[in-house]
Structure formats: structure tokens, C-alpha cells
Amino acid sequence: MDEKLRSGPVGAPPDFAEAFREHFAPVYRFIARRVGADLAEDLAAEAFATAYRRRVAFDPARGSLRSWLFGIAANLVREHWRDEQQLLELDARLAPVGTGSFADDADSRVVAAALAPRIAGALAALNAEQRDVLLLHAWAGLSHEEIAAALGIANGTARSRLSRARAALRAGLGDFDFTRWTFKEADHA
């Protein structure tokens, strides 16, 4: 599947069309989660137009087609860092849904909804490099190696950057106790 851009005549439209069908939706959704649907329409289209123009540069030996496409998307999103920042800061100003404790088996979506302003604030506090690796990992599902290939950085750099980003995100969530899945201030209530 990852060889599609190179199978047959280099970058022949039928192969690209298949890759487009498979990867457009997840790439679009990755962009939309970061900058909103309006801008995602433009950027996702631009990402695949860029991929088509640069298809001969794709090298399966350096990483999967999926990571290559997400790398193009991440680069485009980075150029719209301000839009992403504004969206996060807007979310960060929303009133929290709740700050109580959650059952051990609580759906992470419920907890994420309660913590949404904090998560948005913590993401807004990251620099562009940290945010890229974190969201490529969490939202695009890329491994360290795939992130390294997507961003053109060394594996070790991807690992350490992700580690720092996770630490910063965790710090941004402040008083949420991950070991007990509850807010620390709930103990004092």
C-alpha cells in the first residue's frame, strides 16, 4: 500500500487516486482537529496537491506513505500556527464542566470533556515543535519512528521531543492526579 506512489509509472494518477481515497479523510480530520473545519478544507486540499507535486520525492525506505502525508499536513498547519493558537485559547476560556473525581473506569471522553479547557490551555502553551510531535502521536497515531520520518528529524529527537511535550502537557493539566484519576483539590473538599 505504501508503495502506491511509486508503483507502475512513477506517480501515475491511478495510484495516487487510491492513496488519496485511503488517506484523505484521516489527514483532513487531523488538520480539522488542529485548526477547525473551515481552514482544514483549504489545508487538506493543499496537502494532497503538494503530495501530488512532490510524489517523486516520496521514498518508502525513509518512512510510510501515511507518515509522509501527515508530515506534509503538519508543515502546512505550522504555517497557520496563529489560527491553531487562537482556537486553543478560545477553548481554554470555556468554563470547565466539572472538577470532581472520576470512577476508575470512567470513559476518557467524559474526563476529556471535563478537562477540555485545561487540555486546550496546555496545548496552547507548547511550542510548535512539541505540539507537532505530540499531536502526530496522539491524533495521527504515528510511532516515534514515523514521527521522525514525517518531520525529517532523528528518532532520538522525536523521542525526546515527545517526552518533553508529554511532561509539559501533564504539567498544564495541573492538579489532575493521574494515579488516582481525580482532581487533587477534591481531597480537600
Add this chain to the structure above:
Amino acid sequence: MPDEIDLLRAFRADTPGPDDAAWERARAAVALAEGAVTPEPGSRRPRRPAGIRRFRRPRAARGRVILAAAVVIVVGAAAGILATVLPPPSLNAPVTTAWQPARPLPAGSKGVTAPPGAWRLMSYLVPAGWQENTAGPEPGWLTCPSAATCYVEGDNATSASGPADMNSLYVSGDGAQTWSVLPVPGGVTFTSALACASVTDCAAGGLYYGHQPVYLSTATGGHSWTVRPLPADVGQIMTFSCVTATTCRGLSSLTGAPISQGFATMFAGLRFFATTDGGRNFSVTPYPADAAIQSVACPTASHCVAIGVYSHFNAKDGPDLDHGVLLTSDDGGLTWQRRAWPTGYGPGWQPEVTCTDASHCAMIGFVERNGTEGNQVGYSSGKDAVQYTVIGFSADGGQTWTRTSTFPRSMPYPSIDALTCPTTTTCYAAGGDLIAQHIGNTYNAESSVVAVTSNAGRSWQRVTFAVPAKVPGGMQGDSFMNIGQIDCPQVNACVAIGVSDQGSTSTPIYTNHG
């Protein structure tokens, strides 16, 4: 137990996928791209200083995009035709520009009020209204030949993916309080910081119309310039220093290319160059084949210290940041002696060495190890998760080194970008650290930090300075997360510049100038 990644996966998880319009728009974009031409790779780009991040383009309305795209296609096609007919201009002989006055800039936003002599945010170098064009310029390389005089080369880049067009020059004659714009020869972009032997005698490396390496020199404090084409074996000047107005040494690169994909702060094939006649003639000395030297300091005409990484490495993993190469020279760089790399730290991804005299030198070292380390901002865990910088000192001309004491506890994971030593015992280190801060409604996970030692690294103090109560107009909060450049011609006359994105309209300036 779920962790922060699980929470993040659930955040905005209800974002819908593409609708029919999005699919259709993408299909149309790909169809249009079928006629596009893939640009040739390999064009050389000037080095981007540590003080600059990439530029972010503001979003334009879609109608404007279509109109602009049409204009770009027409202009691009015309430019392409012209480019094939007319090669870019080249210099065959030195050119000297006429003296031009500096253009004063209107007073900009003032920083945080504090007593003279205390570390403080002084002002913003390019506040709104100062910029040369709508996209900048913004601060880049900083050089302060005296307590009063500082130069900053600025960036006019308008594209996030394009080169850092370092073709603006600012000067301050009052300790970074006010700034003026100096003339830059037409077609020239800087590839190095200014190297100044005095307040008025400075030189720099550059590219002429983006392709021809040149050597620029001024004896008038930047009001007029002599531009000389560089010999082919010198290549593109990346960094250098001048002990007199005519004697300069440093590093040049034949390609200007990064050492490895993803390591934009290191360059491949750097070689030692020297001129003793103000750029008329050059000598070039390659380093040993296994040494990818990245920083050199020449405090006297004869003595030099060079550091870097090993040139042989796995392309996938990048250079070995934990084991470095250390060389010294006592004949002005003609020959080099290999020295043992200090124990306890590596060169990291921004190796830098500085020397105050033939004996006293300091370098930025890098520590990384597997494990988990926590502090007030959270934790880091995994392979090479614990990373921070240290400062090494030498009192024997760079032959042997001692690791400095660690930075204060208030700087748990420093990432030092710049180091300057106004005396043999006093050094300032500047960069960023994982210290959370609020600026107005903006929450930053990192903070700018400056540390000072007055006893050659036996102890360090973190200097403190206030940041604005809210982010000034035209800036982003992340402008206060890092410091990329610092220069201290005297102990109590330092200037430091925050890191901004390419195209930012403003960048903070910090100083302890009395």
C-alpha cells in the same frame, strides 16, 4: 490507568471528517497540481540564527487566494522564463557602496520599568510600525562591540519554507534603548553574524543574490560596505571573529547544507578559514575527516579552539550528541591538535565554544540519559528523556575541561542557546527552561532564562526579570519562552534577544545595562 495521551486522544474526538465539499475541493486541487512543475532541490539557504523561528503566513480569504494564485502563476511563469534567459547577477570584483545615513526608527513600545542596572525587559526591537515591510524584519544575529553599540541583523523572509533572508541591519548607540536602520548592499543576504574588531570595523559573510558567497566589510559602522566575492574554496562563511579590522578567522561551508536531515543547527563540511588583509586573500584548512567541527574560538592571532561532532553517523539517528570532537591550534589554524573530549557531557545539537583569552574558554555542553526525572512542571521519561545543558570551563587554552556546577534549582532543565564571557571568570548563559509562566491569558510551558557566574562556573545565579502583564500587541506569548542571542561586552552591559517566529512584528530585548 489512562494517561495524558488518552485524554488528548479524546479531546476534540468528535471532530467530523470531510464532507462532500472538502473531498471535491481536494480533488480539484490535485487535478490542478497535475500541471505543476516540481522545483529543483539543492538551493542553498543562509543559516537561520537561534533567535528565529519559522514565519507563519496569515490566512487570506479564499477569493483572494484564487486571485493571488493567478497572479503568482503569471508572475512566476514570467520569472521562470526570465530566470532561464538571465542568470542571477554575480560579482567579479569588489564593490564599495557610498556612505548612507542610518534611518532612525520611531520610539517603540517600552518594556518593564526597572532600575538601571537591574535585569529587565528593555523594549521590543521591531514593534509594530518599525518594520521595513509587512512581514518583518525581525531580530536575528546580535553583535555588541561595546557597551553602547550593538548591531542586529534582521530577517525579511516572507515565506515559512523559504530561506531566512537576513538582509536588514539595525544599530543601537545607546545600549539597546533605541535603534536605527543601516543600509545593506543591494542583493546581499547575511550568512553570519557581524564580527567586529571595534565599534566601526566589522565584517560579515553573505550571499550575493542568493547564490554567490561574498565577504562584507565596513570601517564606518555599517554606513558603507565593501563587498568582495569569495574564492571558491572558501565557500559560504557561517561564523567568524576578528581580532583586528583585517585579521579574521572562522568557519565556512562549501554547501551551506545541514549535517543531517532534521539537524538544522549543524552544518556539513565546515572548514577553517582565515584572512589577514581584510578579505583580499584567504587561507582554508580542512579539519580531520572524522571531525564535523561546528564552533571555533580564536582569542589571539595564534590560538584557536574548535569543537564539533563526529562526521560518521547513522543517517537515521543523526550525529552522536554525547561524544564530541575537540581540537586546538597554536599556529593560527594551520595545524590542529586533537584533545580528549571532556567527560560527563557531549556537544549536543548546538555546540558552542567561546574564549576570553588564550587560556580561558567556556563551552555549552549537553547531557542526556534514559530514565525518569520529575520536578515542579511534571516528568520526563523514556530513552534519552532527561536532557539539559551544562557549561564547561577550561583554564589551559582548551586542552582540559572541568564541568561547571549545575545551574540553580530554579533552572531544572536548561536549554542554553547562547554563551558569552566578558571576563575570564564572568559568563552569561541564556536560553529557555521548562518553567511554566502566565503572560496575561497566555500560559507558556517554558520561560526565558539567563544565568550568570562570576567564578568561572563554580556557582551560578539565575537573573530575574519581569515579563509583561499581558502580551503586547503584534506579539505572541511564545516570544517570552526563549532567548536566542546574548552578548556582554562588559560585565554589566549585556543585551539579550528573545526568540520570535520568522515574520514576527516584534521581539523582546533584555538588558542589565546601567
